[in-house]
Amino acid sequence: MMKLTIRSVRACAAAAAALCAVPAVLAQDAPAARPAATGGLEEITVTARRREESLQDVPISLSAFSAEKIESAGAIDITWLQQSTPNLTLQVARGSNSTLIAFIRGIGQQDPLWGFEPGVGLYVDDVYVSRPQGAVLDIFDIERIEVLRGPQGTLYGRNTIGGAIKYVTRPLGQETRLDTRVNLGSYAQTDLIVSGSTPLSDTFAVGASAALYRRDGYGENKLTGEEHYDKDVDAFRLSAEWTPSDDLFFRLAGDFVDDDSNAKHGHREAPGAGLTASDPVFKDPYDTYAGLGSDNSVETMGVSLLAQWRFAEAMTFKSITAYREGETDTLIDFDMGPSPALDVPALYEDDQLTQEFQLLYEGERIQGVAGLYYLDATASGAFDTIVGAINTTIATSGEVETTSYAVFADVSYDITDAWKASLGGRWTRDEREGTVYRSRFFEGVIRSPLFGNDAAVPGLVRSDYTNDRTDDEFTPRVSVSYQFSDELTVYAAYAEGFKAGGFDMRGDVVLTPDTVNGYDPEYVDSYEIGAKGSAFDGRMTFNAAVFRAEYEDQQITRQQPTVTGSIASFVDNAGSSTIQGVELEGAVRFTDRLTATYGIGYTDAEFDEYRTFQLVTNPTPPPATISVPVDLSDTAVFQNTPEWNGNLALSYLHELQEWGSVLGTVRGSYRSEYSMFEFENELVDQTEDYTLLDVDLVWNLQDGRTRVALHGRNLTDEAYKIGGYYFAGPTFGNVVNSFYGPPRTFTLSVGYSFR
Numbered sequence: 001m002m003k004l005t006i007r008s009v010r011a012c013a014a015a016a017a018a019l020c021a022v023p024a025v026l027a028q029d030a031p032a033a034r035p036a037a038t039g040g041l042e043e044i045t046v047t048a049r050r051r052e053e054s055l056q057d058v059p060i061s062l063s064a065f066s067a068e069k070i071e072s073a074g075a076i077d078i079t080w081l082q083q084s085t086p087n088l089t090l091q092v093a094r095g096s097n098s099t100l101i102a103f104i105r106g107i108g109q110q111d112p113l114w115g116f117e118p119g120v121g122l123y124v125d126d127v128y129v130s131r132p133q134g135a136v137l138d139i140f141d142i143e144r145i146e147v148l149r150g151p152q153g154t155l156y157g158r159n160t161i162g163g164a165i166k167y168v169t170r171p172l173g174q175e176t177r178l179d180t181r182v183n184l185g186s187y188a189q190t191d192l193i194v195s196g197s198t199p200l201s202d203t204f205a206v207g208a209s210a211a212l213y214r215r216d217g218y219g220e221n222k223l224t225g226e227e228h229y230d231k232d233v234d235a236f237r238l239s240a241e242w243t244p245s246d247d248l249f250f251r252l253a254g255d256f257v258d259d260d261s262n263a264k265h266g267h268r269e270a271p272g273a274g275l276t277a278s279d280p281v282f283k284d285p286y287d288t289y290a291g292l293g294s295d296n297s298v299e300t301m302g303v304s305l306l307a308q309w310r311f312a313e314a315m316t317f318k319s320i321t322a323y324r325e326g327e328t329d330t331l332i333d334f335d336m337g338p339s340p341a342l343d344v345p346a347l348y349e350d351d352q353l354t355q356e357f358q359l360l361y362e363g364e365r366i367q368g369v370a371g372l373y374y375l376d377a378t379a380s381g382a383f384d385t386i387v388g389a390i391n392t393t394i395a396t397s398g399e400v401e402t403t404s405y406a407v408f409a410d411v412s413y414d415i416t417d418a419w420k421a422s423l424g425g426r427w428t429r430d431e432r433e434g435t436v437y438r439s440r441f442f443e444g445v446i447r448s449p450l451f452g453n454d455a456a457v458p459g460l461v462r463s464d465y466t467n468d469r470t471d472d473e474f475t476p477r478v479s480v481s482y483q484f485s486d487e488l489t490v491y492a493a494y495a496e497g498f499k500a501g502g503f504d505m506r507g508d509v510v511l512t513p514d515t516v517n518g519y520d521p522e523y524v525d526s527y528e529i530g531a532k533g534s535a536f537d538g539r540m541t542f543n544a545a546v547f548r549a550e551y552e553d554q555q556i557t558r559q560q561p562t563v564t565g566s567i568a569s570f571v572d573n574a575g576s577s578t579i580q581g582v583e584l585e586g587a588v589r590f591t592d593r594l595t596a597t598y599g600i601g602y603t604d605a606e607f608d609e610y611r612t613f614q615l616v617t618n619p620t621p622p623p624a625t626i627s628v629p630v631d632l633s634d635t636a637v638f639q640n641t642p643e644w645n646g647n648l649a650l651s652y653l654h655e656l657q658e659w660g661s662v663l664g665t666v667r668g669s670y671r672s673e674y675s676m677f678e679f680e681n682e683l684v685d686q687t688e689d690y691t692l693l694d695v696d697l698v699w700n701l702q703d704g705r706t707r708v709a710l711h712g713r714n715l716t717d718e719a720y721k722i723g724g725y726y727f728a729g730p731t732f733g734n735v736v737n738s739f740y741g742p743p744r745t746f747t748l749s750v751g752y753s754f755r
Contacts, residue, residue: 046146047126047166049410049422050155050369051360056532059422059479059491061149061545061583063088063599067142067170072663072698074711074747076191076213077138078145078167083669083692084647085147086583086601089640090165092136094723094739095332097231097261098298100135101723104149105549106579106605106641107162107497107524110676110723111557114348114379115400115434115505116571121152121160124167125253127304127322128157130377131350134257134300134326138235141179141195141209143170149583150526150547151497153475154424157373157406161497161524169253172197172205172241178754185711185747187230188216196754197239204242211235217262218743219286223338226294229286232260247310252303259298263331265290266725266737269683272337274389274730279337285719285740291338292331292345300326318358325351334725334735340388340445341733347451352377368411375404381505382450385567389731393456394567395448398436398505405429410477422479429472434503434518438463463509463516471500471521488533497524499555506559506569512613519571525550542586549579556678558612559727567727575609575633593653600646605638610678635679642674644689660701667694676724683736684724692718709749717744 044055044064055064063085073080078100082090089108093099099112102120109118112132122129122137129135139145145167152160176198183191191214197207212234217227239253265288272279279289302324310316328348335341358371382397410424439448439458447453479493499522507515530545553573560568585599610633649667656662670691676684695712720741727735 104163154477181751186745262294263296270736273734275339275341276733290333292333335733346383365414370409373406393442430500433468473498
């Protein structure tokens, strides 16, 4: 049964009333035709349904950002989207520099360990990026970014039960260009971004881009004197496009990213205990006292080939072949001190081969896409858990091999000029083999053979198994829309989401014998009604949606200390929950010079059932830890899901005659309090609402080639948390630490385009 609060009832009722009222208001005085470019406001073409459509015509809750808008905002990487998109959490994962955590409408995955799948899919030029390591994509040389909310399994497949993010790079075109930009800013920021392309013939063009990011740390490791929260990233792309005829197109692209930023350790939020009892607690949230070191390296690369053939007037065949791989070598000092109370060196490796075939049809009243999808992926890794208080090292390693197959189709039909319907479905089969090894009692605070110490001798082997499982599911989607006028369309949609089961790479067979069987799939049933349109002769656009999701067998990762000094891992199919909420976003042009964009998100997410295991001490000697089943739904909450979030930006364009123009923007983004985990903890949670205030001044010179911009971020210097760890007690050094978003910064950006 659905759980409702007075506040959620009022919020949803108000939004539903607003949606119902809009048609009546706008229909009273609707212009005869849609204004060009929506009254001068930015109109974006998207490919959310695998074909080109106007953002305002797609019956999906969708946000889209053009390259011009993103560059004017001075966005460096895709985490900027969180400040401009309703009900989106997009952050750098705890203890990392370039690992991504993503939640949409309360659904996502925080744990980046190999074998765990995200709940929000990330796509670069329609290529699925299966692992979160290296997925905090820096923004350069793009065409647009799209954020699709709600299950997208029909068209985007696996692991999109929360939604999908599409990163679309800029096409090369047939004109020679060279764009350069230099960013200089706070904390010795020095960025160089160069991109260009040139045609080598009437049918063939090549392009390349490079982005070099350097920045000192926001804080300091007070023990070693090294930079903390610094940035040292090199990113490169190469591409070639061949258009032998009007009906044939090929694009070959490759990318490489090297992140050598220092390892990021947490800020101690409470006094230490045991081996960390004398460690300091610093006032500056970016400072640390970690002794494990700063070595960190993340490398990712990929190559893709797009082949497109229009073999009939309304028929196009498309093939997308891609390979990606990544490697991470990092250190996580959980205890944040010089002693090895809880230190973890870690390695991750992954690779994936994907092949997708699409058949697209664009008829007068029927449009659609059908296709086949294949993925062959391997994710592996290892880490040591060094617990100094009990003179023990626990070694963990494993591998997950995944083979996925899918068949999908989605068809839209214009029943009349006003009524449109869309029906789609996808059958997915995931075959998965997991290998897990976990051994305890490498005596002493030393590294295991997994990290080069061949002299270490294992004691009790906790896990050593290989198992496999196969999950398959059919996920449908249906939507109906009605166009009241050229200025208003309303829609209703239903979609199912599915994420396959897997194996817990931290699983301890001694504590939880059933871990060898893995965990089961999770499912989402999503219902949505919405309205899209414009008003006041196209001077205002709006996109509104009310949604409800019924989440079943939710996969939740949890670690809990044991009485014997170990850490037990659980991946629970926790039960069921209900998520409901509202989204509203759009733009307003008050005058030819003054415009505004806005967005509001509300999410009411509650567990109806949370089945898991509680660790207790066995009353029968000898002392041991055993697990007993419990239902924790009365105290569990959704992580990384603020109840309210919103954004507002005001922009004013001032003409300077022969000196060009200046665009000034003041933008604010608000997020209410939220929890880092499924159980509230005031020491690591973001327990207060916060608002980030940014200012942008962009001077476009008259020559059309030169741009000078000044960007101020987090002007009020808000200290807000984006992640944390909690392993309390003296055995682990009382691990209570947090990771914070960027402080106040200023950046001067100068760009010039050679054409």
